[in-house]
Amino acid sequence: MKHFKILILSVLLLSGLTLKAQTTTKHTFALGDSTFLLDGKPLQIISGEMHYTRVPREAWRQRMKMAKAMGLNTIGTYVFWNVHEPQKGHYDFTGNNDIAAFVKIAQEEGLWVILRPSPYVCAEWEFGGYPYWLEKEKGLVVRSKEPQYLAAYKKYLMQVGKQLAPLQVNHGGNVLMVQVENEYGSYSNDKDYLDINRKMFIEAGFDGLLYTCDPEAAIKDGHLPGLLPGINGIDNVDKVKKLIKENHQGKGPFFIAEWYPAWFDWWGTKHHTVPAEKYVSKLDSVLAAGISINMYMFHGGTTRAFMNGANYNDTNPYEPQISSYDYDAPLDEAGNATDKFMKFREVIKKHLPEGQTLPEVPAAKPVIDIPAIELNQSVNLFNILPAAKINSTPLTFEDLNQAYGFVLYRTTLNGAKSAILKIQDLRDYGIIYINGKKAGILDRRLNQDSLMVTLPKGKVTLDILVENLGRINFGPYLLKNTKGITDKVTLGQTELKNWQMYSLPFDDINKVVFKGGKILSATPQLKKGSFNLSKVADTYFDMSKWGKGTVWVNGHNLGRYWNVGPQQTLYVPAEWLIKGHNEVVVLELIKTEQSTLNAVKIPVLNAIPQ
Structure with a gap:
């Protein structure tokens, strides 16, 4: 028996060493004249953008399985400075901000990753990803060579490097390539600034393949010679190849870094949708030409809490974006396949490498409605x-x-x-x-x-x-x-x-002390109620009878609601519900007489009051 135990232990140790060797296999990833080369063989990247911050951590793996089922071999994601350094010098890579765990789960699911850790992300995200405290530094100028900005940026990037540089393919991970800056040509044209970015990325440990991305009108200003130029918003095969060759010594590979199968929404305007049929033939032609592509977005998710951004210029009004980031993407806000998903999947199947097949598409996730929830505790905002x-x-x-x-x-x-x-x-x-x-x-x-x-x-x-x-x-x-x-x-x-x-700031709703009963007041109120569940599943809070405010469930901030539309429901992920007792809190600013909350099975994302 003693010898048998030693034999079993030896087998386990050898198995562990083999598994470790498998998960730390180093790859080469390089630029060919027309294609990417993974270990010397052509790789066509079929990628979809999905942001870890917009999906509950508990749901990351499910969304990635859906990506595989549509035919994607890669996931693209930004890295958001303002969630990782919310206050100067205080870093957070835990919970839903654990970007390294997100990348590792993708590897476990057989997906490569395109990483976009530039300090500026845009992404319909608060301040384009910059932390608010940069505004406090007198004289600091973002996206420039101003010393305070570069110093803050470098300290942050070094922290990101510690998390993610070891996960590059040349170190045994699954990060294929890393983006330097983000659509910089739409903002300025300082090549010295771009080169400072490149050097900082290398110093942070990103010693693999670096690239830039810009729309057609900005690619000359935003591209840094020597790096691969990705192109955004163009899917004409000839034009993609022409633009990249013009900015890359007459060579490829050819990479559409952002391809938009739909668009985002802002408060008070209609929900943007684009039929799949408009893009099916374009996707087909791009893949047939061997061009690599990253769909923005494959899965949008939700911009929870107060993290939405806004657009504004001299001719358009201030336009804050809504909480839903459904984006009319192939995978909807709750992680279910749409008609667009199925049609894109059929296109991708035509262009798979010989012998490769796709997993079956998982069934739609279960969804529940919930009987009316009475919010029978409240507190006047002005009293706390x-x-x-x-x-x-x-x-x-x-x-x-x-x-x-x-x-x-x-x-x-x-x-x-x-x-x-x-x-x-x-x-x-x-x-x-x-x-x-x-x-x-x-x-x-x-x-x-x-x-x-x-x-x-x-x-x-x-x-x-x-x-x-x-x-x-x-x-x-x-x-x-x-x-x-x-x-x-x-x-x-x-x-x-x-x-x-x-x-x-309402950064911790659990600190609020409630009292029983309703308050007859026109000043803003926080209202609290509870409900019991025998099973958990996705649902949507119907806010159409409410005015304006924010909702929390079991301490999680679900985002803003506003009766100006187009969004009239808030997505409640199953992962944040509990069998048994659940609590919900509503901060209502305008219609303070409301005290009943309903949950429905179908989201309402396109309703603007007449």
Whole structure:
């Protein structure tokens, strides 16, 4: 028996060594004249973008299995600076931010990874991925050679390198290549800055294949000679080849770094959808030509909490994006195959290497509705204010060391007058209260900054609750992204002074203490209820009868809702529900009389009130 035990132990040790050898096999990945070369053999990358931050960690593997079932061999993802360094010098690569675990799970599922860890990501993400605290550094200029920016960027990138550089294919991992910067040619054309990026990536340990990506109009400005130029937004085979050859010594490989089978949404406008038929023949021609491709997005997921970005320029209004990042992508927000998925799968099957087959498409995930949930505990937001910070003039979110959420601005006035109240450079949404009664709403989307108010006699309390609806994520206004009341408030011709400011970031809803019963008040309220489940499955909270706010389930922030549409439901992942007792909290800003919440089986992503 003793010898038998030794034999078994030896076999186990040898098995472990063999497994370790299999998982640390180093590959070569190089550029051929027309194709990528993996271990010297042609590899056509068929990739889909999927962001770890937009999918519950518990669901990463399921989404990757769906990617395999559609025929993808690669997953593309950005790396988001503001989730990994939320405060200067404080790094987080845990839980849903564990990007290394995401990459390793992809390897276990037989998928390669294209990594996009540049500090700027765009991605319809808050501040384009930059952490809010960069706005606090006086003189700092993002996407430039300004020393403070480069120093902060380098420290962050070194941390990313520790997590991800060992996972490159040339070190035994599954990361095929790494993107330097992101569509930089749409922003500027400083090749020295791009080369600084390249050198920092190498110093951080990214010693494999580096590349850049830009749209057609920007590829000359955004490409760094010596690196592969990827092309975004073009699927004409001849044009793709021509553009890449012009910027790469007349050679390939040919890589569409972002191919858009649909688009994203913002509040107050219709849900964007594009029929699969419009793209089937284009995908077919691209794959037939041997061109590699990354679909943006294969699976969008959800931009939860307060992490959505916004668009803004001199001709378009401020446009904050919605919480759903369904994107009309092949894999929907909940991770189910769509008609687009099935049609793309049929195209990809035609171009598989000989002898390769696709897994069967898993059945749609189960979904449940939930009987009406009564939110029978509540608290008035104005009754749970933290200690105030006091200043003569309003302080921004950044001044208050606050990234996201809300700030309540309060001052006291002499009453008995009517005048125009104006908030200079409100960012982004302000509800005005006079002695606790709502006087009006100002919305940056609608270019609103003033309203007529009537003050009663005596001393009057003026409250302005300001919500950060998302920092701009694209264009020249990246440098103008402070939030809150960013200038001054006037009443008539008088500038209002002596402000108290209350930070309400709502970064931990479990800290709020609730009381039983309803509150009859027009000021914002937090409402809490519970429900029991005999089984867990995906569902959607129907917010169409509510006004504006945020929802949490079992402590997880599901995102924003707003009755202006087009999104009227919030996706509730099965992974965040529990058999038995569940709790839900709603922060409602406008329709504070609401106290019943319903859950439905089908999302509503395209309903705008008439």
